[in-house]
Amino acid sequence: MSNRSREMLKRIPLYAFLILGSIGMLVPFVWMISSALKPNNEIFTSPPTFLPKDANWGNFIAAWNSGDFTQYFINTSIISVLTTVITLFICSLAGYTFAKFNFMGKKLLFLLFLGTMMIPMQVIMIPIFLMMSKIGLLNSYWSVILPLVANAYGVFLMRQFMSTIPTELMEAARIDGCSEFRIFWQIILPLTKPALVTLGILTFLGAWNEFLWPLIMLDSPDMMTLQVALTQFQGQYEVKWNLLMAASALSMIPIALIFIVFQRYLVEGIASSGVKG
Amino acid sequence: MDLVRSIEVKEGRKHLSAKRYKWKQKLTPFGFMSPVLLIFSLFLFFPVLFAFFMSFHQWGMIGTPEFVGVENYVRLFKDPLFWISIKNTLIFSLSVPLKVAIALFIAVLLNQKIRGLGFYRAAFFFPVVLSMVVVGLVWQWMFSPSYGFINYVLEKLGLPLQNMLIDSDQAMIVLIIVSIWKGLGSNLLLFLAGLQAIPSSVYEAAEIDGASSWQKFWHITVQLLKPTTLFVLIITLIGSFKIFDLAYVITGGGPGTSTMVLVHYIYQEAFQRFDMGYASAAAYVFFIILFILTLVQMRVFKSDSEF
Numbered sequence: 001m002s003n004r005s006r007e008m009l010k011r012i013p014l015y016a017f018l019i020l021g022s023i024g025m026l027v028p029f030v031w032m033i034s035s036a037l038k039p040n041n042e043i044f045t046s047p048p049t050f051l052p053k054d055a056n057w058g059n060f061i062a063a064w065n066s067g068d069f070t071q072y073f074i075n076t077s078i079i080s081v082l083t084t085v086i087t088l089f090i091c092s093l094a095g096y097t098f099a100k101f102n103f104m105g106k107k108l109l110f111l112l113f114l115g116t117m118m119i120p121m122q123v124i125m126i127p128i129f130l131m132m133s134k135i136g137l138l139n140s141y142w143s144v145i146l147p148l149v150a151n152a153y154g155v156f157l158m159r160q161f162m163s164t165i166p167t168e169l170m171e172a173a174r175i176d177g178c179s180e181f182r183i184f185w186q187i188i189l190p191l192t193k194p195a196l197v198t199l200g201i202l203t204f205l206g207a208w209n210e211f212l213w214p215l216i217m218l219d220s221p222d223m224m225t226l227q228v229a230l231t232q233f234q235g236q237y238e239v240k241w242n243l244l245m246a247a248s249a250l251s252m253i254p255i256a257l258i259f260i261v262f263q264r265y266l267v268e269g270i271a272s273s274g275v276k277g
Numbered sequence: 278m279d280l281v282r283s284i285e286v287k288e289g290r291k292h293l294s295a296k297r298y299k300w301k302q303k304l305t306p307f308g309f310m311s312p313v314l315l316i317f318s319l320f321l322f323f324p325v326l327f328a329f330f331m332s333f334h335q336w337g338m339i340g341t342p343e344f345v346g347v348e349n350y351v352r353l354f355k356d357p358l359f360w361i362s363i364k365n366t367l368i369f370s371l372s373v374p375l376k377v378a379i380a381l382f383i384a385v386l387l388n389q390k391i392r393g394l395g396f397y398r399a400a401f402f403f404p405v406v407l408s409m410v411v412v413g414l415v416w417q418w419m420f421s422p423s424y425g426f427i428n429y430v431l432e433k434l435g436l437p438l439q440n441m442l443i444d445s446d447q448a449m450i451v452l453i454i455v456s457i458w459k460g461l462g463s464n465l466l467l468f469l470a471g472l473q474a475i476p477s478s479v480y481e482a483a484e485i486d487g488a489s490s491w492q493k494f495w496h497i498t499v500q501l502l503k504p505t506t507l508f509v510l511i512i513t514l515i516g517s518f519k520i521f522d523l524a525y526v527i528t529g530g531g532p533g534t535s536t537m538v539l540v541h542y543i544y545q546e547a548f549q550r551f552d553m554g555y556a557s558a559a560a561y562v563f564f565i566i567l568f569i570l571t572l573v574q575m576r577v578f579k580s581d582s583e584f
Contacts, residue, residue: 017386018397022401025400028458031415031419049428060444101309119564122521124321125547126322127327128324129548168457180305212544230411245415245418248411248415252408263399263402265528266406267466270466
């Protein structure tokens with residue numbers, strides 16, 4: 001046997017393990033889709049079937065219509081998009097200021113910001129709930145968006161990226177009489193696209209998947225987000241699992257698309273969160 | 278004469294604009310910081326202090342708050358359910374070393390010249406981006422006693438069927454299995470980043486000295502990966518203390534109180550019983566536990582960077 005083929009033989013267990021492991025990781029996902037396609041009588045057969053005898057694509061429509069899912073989808077989209085846009089704006093503004101300006105108390109303020117990463121949301125959720133109820137914002141999109149945009153990790157990420165941009169760019173623009181905000185908006189911001197994309201994706205995913213904030217803040221049915229609506233669906237007397245699985249699958253379509261298109265940014269975002277220490 | 282004056286005027290203007298420029302330079306950072314400062318103050322700095330203040334009050338949704346000193350804390354430490362929730366959170370956290378070990382193992386396998394790396398990485402990473410609610414629902418259905426996938430497989434293999442979700446000794450095991458599946462991908466990525474930072478020359482030198490693969494793994498990979506491993510261990514531990522969504526969706530804290538975790542306890546006291554002061558006290562105890570863990574993490578990292 002040649003050296004090469006011996007080398008390949010040695011690798012068979014490795015590949016077998018990795019392929020089986022990867023498939024194993026995907027099984028719950030396959031089970032979800034397969035269950036979503038089963039007709040009512042097949043979902044409750046014991047022992048279960050692995051794949052449905054015929055695919056009931058109508059389940060997706062039935063699931064969507066079993067609640068006001070269009071409204072939940074709109075609610076979740078508004079919250080996620082606004083959270084992302086506002087987070088990107090204020091985090092890049094703060095990151096830029098920390099990276100490129102000197103002002104009194106800068107070091108202390110930066111430490112305070114970093115320190116907030118230690119604060120678990122479970123500690124601040126009670127005061128924020130009371131605040132929101134005092135000012136009448138309970139049951140509004142803002143009651144979920146505002147707590148989510150206070151994101152120290154975002155400020156930190158933007159600061160790290162902004163400090164790699166040469167300061168000469170800003171000085172040249174100043175000599176040309178460019179206003180400070182225009183320097184930020186038209187010169188610096190376009191240069192930070194990779195960081196903005198990474199932070200934007202992480203923020204959007206986090207907001208889309210957020211459960212505890214909307215659970216606390218939004219209690220009227222027309223304000224519910226998808227995540228909360230799914231748990232309501234689950235809490236019904238007799239759960240129609242095929243429809244629940246179909247609704248779950250529909251709720252993750254935007255997430256799956258982002259995963260497919262932006263996987264590289266996601267991977268970098270997660271890996272860099274480790275470097276930050 | 279005219280010329281001199283006009284020069285003077287120009288100089289003066291220049292002087293003025295330089296002064297204004299300096300002022301503007303000083304004010305710009307504050308202008309830029311103000312929106313983020315406002316948001317951080319309202320939604321982080323103020324609430325974290327206010328929660329502390331509340332924890333010393335009897336504070337319901339209606340009626341006026343009343344100062345009760347450390348009463349809430351005393352009540353908390355006397356409440357058996359609080360201790361049960363701490364115990365359950367700790368039991369759940371016992372799985373952390375296992376989670377880290379699995380992630381390390383798979384990262385080492387993936388960190389070689391292999392075909393299909395993109396596929397394996399995507400498969401292991403995909404659960405990370407899913408919502409806890411969807412993950413919880415799917416797994417609850419997987420573990421369904423009569424109609425679930427797990428029993429489907431057990432039956433095919435001729436093994437006894439499980440009923441783990443309604444067994445108070447085993448429900449926690451389900452939560453651990455699901456959280457391993459959900460969190461594996463992000464730890465894996467952190468380890469891969471750490472592994473890629475190890476220069477290949479170190480391995481080559483060891484090969485010349487005749488080191489076996491096991492020796493290379495143990496003496497090079499594990500040793501050089503220590504900082505990453507510690508980091509992953511601690512963030513996984515912190516994350517596991519924060520478990521709520523999964524338990525809420527899959528077991529709802531049950532059967533009985535067998536999977537009632539600390540955050541669930543805080544949630545229940547605050548938003549189902551509206552005992553806001555008492556819940557704030559519980560939240561502060563939770564905060565202090567996490568704070569200590571974070572300090573340990575920073576300590577560990579400082580000593581590492583010195584080295």
